[in-house]
Amino acid sequence: xSILVDETTRVVVQGLGRAGLFHAEQCMRFGANIVAGxxxxxxxxxxxxxxxxxxxxxxxxxARPDASLAFVPAAGAADAVLEAIEAELALVACITEGxxxxxxxxxxxxxxxxxxxxIGPNCPGVISxxxxxxxxxxGHIHKPGSVGVVSRSGTLTYEAVGQLSxxxxxxxxCIGIGGDPVIGTNFIDVLEMFNEDSDTTGIIMIGEIGGTxxxxxxxxxxxxxxxxxxxxxxxxxxxxxxxxxHAGAIISGGKGTAAEKQAAMEAAGIAVAxxxxxxxSTLAALI
Amino acid sequence: MELHYxxxxxxxxxxxxxxxxxxxxxxxxxxxxxEYQAKEVLRAYGVPTPRGTMAKTVxxxxxxxxxxxxxxxVKAQIHAGGRGKGGGVKLAHSVDEAExxxxxxxxxxxxxxxxxxxxxxxQRLLVEEQLPIEREIYLGITLDRAxxxxxxxxxxxxGVEIEEVAARDPSAILREAIHGAQLQGYQAxxxxxxxxxxxxxxxxxxxxxxxxxxxxxxxxxSLVEINPFVLTTDGRAVALDAKMDxxxxxxxxxxxxxxxxxxxEEEPLETDAIDHGLNYIKLDGNVGCMVNGAGxxxxxxxxxxxxxxxxxxxxxxxxxxxxxxxxxxxxxxxxDPNAKAIMINIFGGILKVDVLAEGIVAAAQELKIDVPxxxxxxxxxxxxxxxxxxxxxxxxxxxxxxxxxxQQAVARAG
Numbered sequence: 065x066s067i068l069v070d071e072t073t074r075v076v077v078q079g080l081g082r083a084g085l086f087h088a089e090q091c092m093r094f095g096a097n098i099v100a101g102x103x104x105x106x107x108x109x110x111x112x113x114x115x116x117x118x119x120x121x122x123x124x125x126x127a128r129p130d131a132s133l134a135f136v137p138a139a140g141a142a143d144a145v146l147e148a149i150e151a152e153l154a155l156v157a158c159i160t161e162g163x164x165x166x167x168x169x170x171x172x173x174x175x176x177x178x179x180x181x182x183i184g185p186n187c188p189g190v191i192s193x194x195x196x197x198x199x200x201x202x203g204h205i206h207k208p209g210s211v212g213v214v215s216r217s218g219t220l221t222y223e224a225v226g227q228l229s230x231x232x233x234x235x236x237x238c239i240g241i242g243g244d245p246v247i248g249t250n251f252i253d254v255l256e257m258f259n260e261d262s263d264t265t266g267i268i269m270i271g272e273i274g275g276t277x278x279x280x281x282x283x284x285x286x287x288x289x290x291x292x293x294x295x296x297x298x299x300x301x302x303x304x305x306x307x308x309x310h311a312g313a314i315i316s317g318g319k320g321t322a323a324e325k326q327a328a329m330e331a332a333g334i335a336v337a338x339x340x341x342x343x344x345s346t347l348a349a350l351i
Numbered sequence: 352m353e354l355h356y357x358x359x360x361x362x363x364x365x366x367x368x369x370x371x372x373x374x375x376x377x378x379x380x381x382x383x384x385x386e387y388q389a390k391e392v393l394r395a396y397g398v399p400t401p402r403g404t405m406a407k408t409v410x411x412x413x414x415x416x417x418x419x420x421x422x423x424x425v426k427a428q429i430h431a432g433g434r435g436k437g438g439g440v441k442l443a444h445s446v447d448e449a450e451x452x453x454x455x456x457x458x459x460x461x462x463x464x465x466x467x468x469x470x471x472x473x474q475r476l477l478v479e480e481q482l483p484i485e486r487e488i489y490l491g492i493t494l495d496r497a498x499x500x501x502x503x504x505x506x507x508x509x510g511v512e513i514e515e516v517a518a519r520d521p522s523a524i525l526r527e528a529i530h531g532a533q534l535q536g537y538q539a540x541x542x543x544x545x546x547x548x549x550x551x552x553x554x555x556x557x558x559x560x561x562x563x564x565x566x567x568x569x570x571x572x573s574l575v576e577i578n579p580f581v582l583t584t585d586g587r588a589v590a591l592d593a594k595m596d597x598x599x600x601x602x603x604x605x606x607x608x609x610x611x612x613x614x615x616e617e618e619p620l621e622t623d624a625i626d627h628g629l630n631y632i633k634l635d636g637n638v639g640c641m642v643n644g645a646g647x648x649x650x651x652x653x654x655x656x657x658x659x660x661x662x663x664x665x666x667x668x669x670x671x672x673x674x675x676x677x678x679x680x681x682x683x684x685x686x687d688p689n690a691k692a693i694m695i696n697i698f699g700g701i702l703k704v705d706v707l708a709e710g711i712v713a714a715a716q717e718l719k720i721d722v723p724x725x726x727x728x729x730x731x732x733x734x735x736x737x738x739x740x741x742x743x744x745x746x747x748x749x750x751x752x753x754x755x756x757x758q759q760a761v762a763r764a765g
Contacts, residue, residue: 090731139603161669164601165494166532166571172499173531202699202730217646222698223753226729243645246499272646275496299649301656302665339657340650341754 065263066192066237067212067254068155068183069131073196076100076120076129076153078144080111084135087159087200088112091133094203095196100127102147120151131155133189133198141185142167149180156248157198158185168246175248182248188218188240201225201238209234211347212258214251215270216243216277220298220340224268227344233351236264243272251281259289266292266351268343269334273299273322282328292350295329296337297322381573381596385428387477388611389575389595396566398559398577399589403479412453413446415478421445425452428475430616432594433463439473442481449478474615482589487579488546489513490560490590492529492567501529503564505542510579534564548582556580556588563590570608571601620683627679629668636661637764638757639690639722641680643668643702651696654753660761663690672702677710681718692723694760696753699730708736712743723748723763727756 075096077088080103089112092098098114100123107118117123120132132153136144141160148156149171163185175182183190189199194208201222207229215221218240225238236258241249251269258264267289271278278297285293300322326336337346384392390400404415405428416423427439434440439461443449453476462470487510495502505525508516517524525545527538539557548556559580567575574596581591602609614622624631630645634652638660642648645667652662664687668680684690697707707728714720725748728736740747748763750756 138600162600164571164604165573165598166568166601169494169500169532202733205729215646217644217650219642219644219647219698220650222730223647223650226698227752245494245496270646272649277496280497296650298646298653301653302649339654339754340647341654341752 065261066195067257067261067264068181068190068237068239069192069196069198071095071097071195073097073131073155073198074099074127074129075196075198076102076123076127076132077135078102078120078132078148079135079137080106080116081135081137085111087135088133090203091197091199094191095194096198097196099129120147120153124151124153129153131198132157134158134160136160138162138164142171145171145182145185146174149174149178152179154179155181155183155198157183157187157189158248159187159189159200160184161186163244165245168244171248172246181253183239184242184244184247186244187242187247188221190237190239192237193235199240201240205229206238207234209236210263210265211235211268211351212254212261212264212266213238213268213270214254214258215240215268216272217270217298220270220296223340224270224343227341228268228347231344231348233344233348236261245275251277252284255281255284255289259291264291266294266347268294268296268347270296270298270343271325272297273302273325274320276320278325279328282325282332282334285332285334292347293334294337294343294347294350295326295334296340296343297325297329298340300326382599382602382608382612383430383616384595384597384608384611385430385475385477385613386426386593387428387475389593390590392570392595392608393563393566393575393590393593396569397562398566399555399587400593401479401482401589401591403477406453406476406478407474409450409453409457412457412476412478413450416443416446416449419478419480421449422481423449424479424481425449425456426477426479427456427459427461427473428477429461429466429471429473430613431461431463431465431471433465434461437461437463437466439463453478471616482581482591483584484581484591485584486582487591488582489578490563490580491574491576491578492564492572493574495528498528501564501567503527503529503534503538503542503560505546505560507546513578529564529568532568534561536561548588549586551586552582552588555586556582559588559590570595571598571605572596573598620686624666624679624683628672628676629666629680629683631680631683632665633687634662634664635689636663637689637691638760639663639666639684639687639693640696640760641666641668641677641684641693642696643672643699647696647698651694651753651757654757655694655761658754658757658761660757660764663687668702672710673706674710674713677707678714678717681714681720685718685720685722690722692725692760692764693720694756695724695726695728696756697728697730699728699733699736702730703732704728704730704736705732705739708739712739712745715743715745723760725750725756725760725763727751727753
């Protein structure tokens with residue numbers, strides 16, 4: 065099994081520019097069933113063998129997708145996600161980086177109580193190896209198996225996956241949740257899903273300095289998740305921030321350093337990998 | 352990308368010897384406005400501010416002081432807090448005294464706990480009227496990531512070290528979440544009552560708080576801070592100081608705000624990088640690094656230090672770097688004479704490894720790079736990328752994983 069996407073997922077691609085087309089083709093190569101594209105002004109056409117529609121409503125009516133992969137440029141990306149939410153798609157993976165935070169606050173509002181789960185933005189998406197790739201991660205580094213990977217950083221997700229696969233350890237589902245201040249799906253959401261997925265037997269969770277998402281996730285893990293978890297926090301040796309105001313520090317309650325995050329993870333029974341090159345081996349030692 | 356980390360004044364010159372610059376995990380550095388610019392923006396939304404004028408010369412400062420009647424405050428305009436303690440804010444009782452203060456502050460290198468030891472050159476002043484202050488309050492708005500909404504924070508203990516107040520007594524910080532972009536009247540009133548604002552100033556304080564929230568939203572700000580927000584003896588509520596950061600990602604819809612960027616306040620290399628779509632921060636070590644993705648870039652800095660070295664920089668070439676960006680990345684790394692080796696750590700997703708390899712070869716040839724280059728490449732089109740490097744006839748050190756790459760790079764940097 066796996067979470068979020070599998071061989072039954074019907075994908076629509078929003079934004080068929082150069083990046084959208086390149087990655088749509090890559091996704092198809094790694095098992096995605098792309099049933100439609102949405103690109104305003106290109107309705108009635110075809111791309112890579114799937115039909116293209118002007119609006120999400122038409123795409124849903126005619127091709128019945130249940131997951132979107134969005135490549136729409138930053139200025140219009142929030143609008144594209146809102147269109148997918150209105151069309152009640154179950155899942156949207158938004159790859160776009162650089163979306164204004166204010167736009168994402170509006171999207172977060174719209175997600176509340178909706179039928180849609182958003183992954184990202186500013187993320188690599190999600191892949192269930194061997195079943196469906198809904199994102200921009202290099203497909204060939206993955207291997208079907210039973211370790212779940214969740215990370216705020218895209219390229220560090222690949223790093224973890226690469227290490228696992230080279231040790232012969234496959235993955236159930238790998239998710240980059242994105243590092244923007246406002247994201248659709250957080251660590252806790254994914255950890256909960258991995259916990260309930262009977263075929264996920266181990267988890268790698270990769271965070272980074274700033275914010276308090278890792279601390280909150282560690283608190284959630286305590287006493288709830290028995291599956292072995294390996295953690296890593298990027299930026300342990302980064303110099304401290306230079307900033308102007310106090311509001312950020314007040315809002316985070318002075319939290320967010322690597323040391324605090326690592327301590328929170330250890331207190332929750334998460335095995336913290338000593339270096340980013342030890343993600344795979346630390347997990348291998350646990351399973 | 353958000354970037355609020357706790358400032359550790361004691362860190363500078365501490366264990367790592369790193370220079371205290373900002374690491375931005377995702378997204379870019381927000382655009383900071385000067386106090387006088389922030390006040391102009393806030394005024395346009397109806398937030399009361401003192402009367403004042405920006406001055407770039409002593410003569411301009413004198414004439415501004417004369418217009419304001421001589422009793423003024425002369426304030427250094429730099430992108431850092433703690434200006435008062437550093438000697439960058441002076442009260443004047445006459446036009447002559449204002450002129451003397453302006454002459455002393457303009458051109459000085461102001462060192463505060465937020466500038467780092469190198470300080471900042473003062474090139475602009477704000478000359479403002481003095482106000483009869485009765486009380487000082489703290490107001491700040493920023494995004495609460497956990498709530499996914501902006502939050503207005505207020506404290507009756509304004510004007511002092513507000514972070515210390517927050518750490519000592521979190522209940523001294525009042526919070527109101529801003530729903531649907533608007534601070535409602537009842538929320539602002541609730542704050543005004545809790546802050547104990549006198550009845551005669553209550554209406555203007557409520558109006559100012561609502562205007563502040565509107566300014567934050569409509570300007571795509573990532574931070575607005577008024578410390579202090581003062582109540583005057585004549586019953587007015589006024590923003591005596593103002594800090595404002597604007598979300599860089601939203602500048603495309605604010606050409607007026609984009610024009611307020613003061614390049615004199617930014618590291619030239621960092622500005623150069625931003626202009627080429629790169630995220631670069633100069634550090635004090637000797638291993639240059641070029642990485643895609645902020646998380647992997649930070650992890651690369653981590654592993655360089657585990658390998659016994661120190662990074663010369665943080666450089667994230669982003670998700671979709673092209674040949675030109677790679678070339679500019681090399682140029683920027685190599686403009687730092689301390690970079691004695693370069694570690695390239697790329698795990699390509701959007702960024703295809705063959706595109707990167709072409710960029711590396713073109714840059715190595717054009718820039719005549721003569722420091723050792725250690726490459727660790729993985730991801731989309733990696734075989735094609737390795738072929739391009741092998742066929743180039745150039746001398747690259749190819750490592751199989753990031754640990755080996757870091758060890759090689761640290762060893763070669765010496």
